[in-house]
Amino acid sequence: MFVILGGNGYVGKVFQRSLSAAGQDFTVISRKLNDYSTPDALLDCLRETSASFVINAAGYTGRPNVDACEIHKAECLAGNAVLPGIVREVCEHLRLPWGHVSSGCIYTGSKPDGTGFTEEDAPNFSFRQNNCSFYSGCKALGEEVLSGAEQCFVWRLRIPFDEHDSPRNYISKMIRYDRLLNATNSLSQLTEFANASIACWMNRVDFGIYNLTNPGCVTTREVVDMIARHVLSDKQFSFFRSEQEFMQQAASTPRSNCVLDVSKARAAGLSLSPVHEAVERALKNWNPR
Amino acid sequence: MFVILGGNGYVGKVFQRSLSAAGQDFTVISRKLNDYSTPDALLDCLRETSASFVINAAGYTGRPNVDACEIHKAECLAGNAVLPGIVREVCEHLRLPWGHVSSGCIYTGSKPDGTGFTEEDAPNFSFRQNNCSFYSGCKALGEEVLSGAEQCFVWRLRIPFDEHDSPRNYISKMIRYDRLLNATNSLSQLTEFANASIACWMNRVDFGIYNLTNPGCVTTREVVDMIARHVLSDKQFSFFRSEQEFMQQAASTPRSNCVLDVSKARAAGLSLSPVHEAVERALKNWNPR
Secondary structure: OEEEEOOOOHHHHHHHHHHHHOOOOEEEEOOOOOOOOOHHHHHHHHHOOOOOEEEEOOOOOOOOOHHHHHOOHHHHHHHHHHHHHHHHHHHHHHOOOEEEEEEHHHOOEOOOOOOOEOOOOOOOOEOOEOOOOHHHHHHHHHHHHOOOOOOEEEEEEOOEEOOEOOOOOHHHHHHHOOEEOOOEEOOEEHHHHHHHHHHHHHOOOOOEEEEOOOOOOEEHHHHHHHHHHOOOOOOOOEEOOOHHHHHHHOOOOOOOOEOEOOHHHHHOOOOOOOHHHHHHHHHHOOEOO | OEEEEOOOOHHHHHHHHHHHHOOOOEEEEOOOOOOOOOHHHHHHHHHOOOOOEEEEOOOOOOOOOHHHHHOOHHHHHHHHHHHHHHHHHHHHHHOOOEEEEEEHHHOOEOOOOOOOEOOOOOOOOEOOEOOOOHHHHHHHHHHHHOOOOOOEEEEEEOOEEOOEOOOOOHHHHHHHOOEEOOOEEOOEEHHHHHHHHHHHHHOOOOOEEEEOOOOOOEEHHHHHHHHHHOOOOOOOOEEOOOHHHHHHHOOOOOOOOEOEOOHHHHHOOOOOOOHHHHHHHHHHOOEOO
16 A cells, blocks of 8 residues: 555645556545644554555645745745655654655756766755755755665656646746746656656665656757647747846746756666657647646 | 743743743743644644743754754754744734744854854854754754744854753763863853843844854863862863864764854843853852752
8 A cells, every 4th residue: 555645736646646557556645634744643644544655745845936935944844854854754663665755956957077967966956055945955955864764765856747737847837937047957757757656666676866857858948949849839938048137037046957867767677768758748748727 | 921932941941940030921832741843733832821922942952962963854954943934933923022042053163353253144054054063054044944034033042051060051061071172162151041032022122133142252171171170070171182083083063163243132231241250150159960
C-alpha cells in the first residue's frame, strides 16, 4: 500500500494517476483532511493506513508563483524544510521506506563545461550560496534535513509540465505570461517523473538522490517556437531583454534556471524521454481547460 | 496579562521570575502541556487566556549544546524559524503586541574598527553568509520571517548567564568544559535581559529589534580569571590553541563569537549593567546546584 502525503496537490494527483495505471493500491493523506504537522500527528495518520511505502508530495510552492514564498516564509519553511524532517522521523520510527519530492531549483546555471549538475554537486542556489529565492533556500534545507536518512529516495523534480493545461504547468505559464525570460533549463514531464519515482521502489533501486528530469535541456525560445508551431497560441511572444529587466519589472525573487545531469537515474534504469520529444508530445496532445 | 510561550524553558523561567517581581500577571504556555505547533492551535491557546502581550521564549537550542542542532535540523528549523512566523501570524490576527527572544549568534566577530554590530547590520553568521552553524542559520531565518511584523519586539539574547548554576549557564559551562576556546563576546545577564524585554512593553518603547546584551565584551580568559579569583573552581583551565583545533577536537559546527552594539537599547532607556560588573556579581552570588 502506497501512501501519498499531499496526494491532492498538483504533483500528488499525478502520483495517484500513475499508481492507478500501475494497478497499485494507495491512500491519500491531504492537508485539508489530515493533520500531519507534527511527528505524533503523522504517526497517527500513517498507523491508520497499512502503508508499505510513503510518498511525500506535499510542499509549499507559492501561488500564483514562487514570489509568494518571499511573503509566506514560515509556511515555506514548514512545508519544504521541516515537513521532510517530520516524515523522515516517522518513517524511520516505523521502518518504512519512502520518497521525497525535492526540486532541481536548488541549482543555478550549468557546470563550466556546459554539462548539468549531478547528485554529487552541492546545491549552488540555496541560502548558503548565490542569493537564492526563499523557496529554493527552503528546498535545499529540506535536502540537508534528509542527509543520511534511512531507506529514503529524494526525487528532484524540475519545472513540471504535461499535456493538461493548468496554472502550475510550465507550458500553460509560457502561453499565459505577458513577457518571458529566455533561459536554459532541464524540465520534468510529470507522468514520467511520477512513473520513475514509483519505479525506484518497485525495482528496488538504491536509495538516494535522483535527478528526475527529461534528458537534455531547452531554452524558453525553443519551447515558445514549439508552442507556435502547434498553434496553441497565436500571440507574438515577447521577451525581457535581460534577467535584470525581468527582475525589475516582473519578479521579486531570482529564478533558478539550471541544467541537471541524469546519468545516475539512467544508470538505475529510470529513463525519461528526451526533453524535446516530451515537450512535443505534450503539445501534440494538448488538453485545454 | 502576559503570556509566555515556552515559559518553562531556561529563558522562559527567568521571564516568570521577572514578571512576578514586577507584580505582573502572566500565564505560561509550554510545549509539554499545550500544542502551539500550528496557527490554529496557538490561536486556541491564546484565546483561552486574556493575553495583552505575548512573549515568545520558545526555541530549540540543542542539548547538551548547539552541536545537537546539526542533527535535529527539522526541530531546529521548526522551533527557531517557523514558530516565530506562527506567533506573528496569530498575534497580528488578534492584534496583540508581542516580543520574540532572538539571538545575537547571527553575527560573528566585530566590525573592522572593533565596535559591535548594530541592529541595522545584516546578520553575517547565517545560512546566507559565513558557513554558520545550523542553529545560527535558523535564528537568522527567524528574524527574516519577522521582517515587517506589526507590534513586535525582537530581543537579541547573547550567551545567557546568571548566578544560578545550570547546564545552560555560560559560567557553568566555563567551569565544566575540559578545554576552552578563547574568544571575545558580548553576553546577556538573564534577569537583566528579561527585565529590559519587559520594560520594552511597559515603557512603550518603539517596536523593533534590540540588542539586549550587557554593554562591552569579555574574553573567555577574562571570565576564567574571574572564576578563579572567586575560587569557584580550582582546576587549571586549559585552552585550545586555535579555533581550528577546537573545531577538530570538540565541536561539529562553528560557534558565533561576536560583539554587539547596544546604543539603540541604551537610547531607549534599556540599560543593562556593564558586562564585567555583571559577571562579577554573578560570581559573587554564585548559587551551586
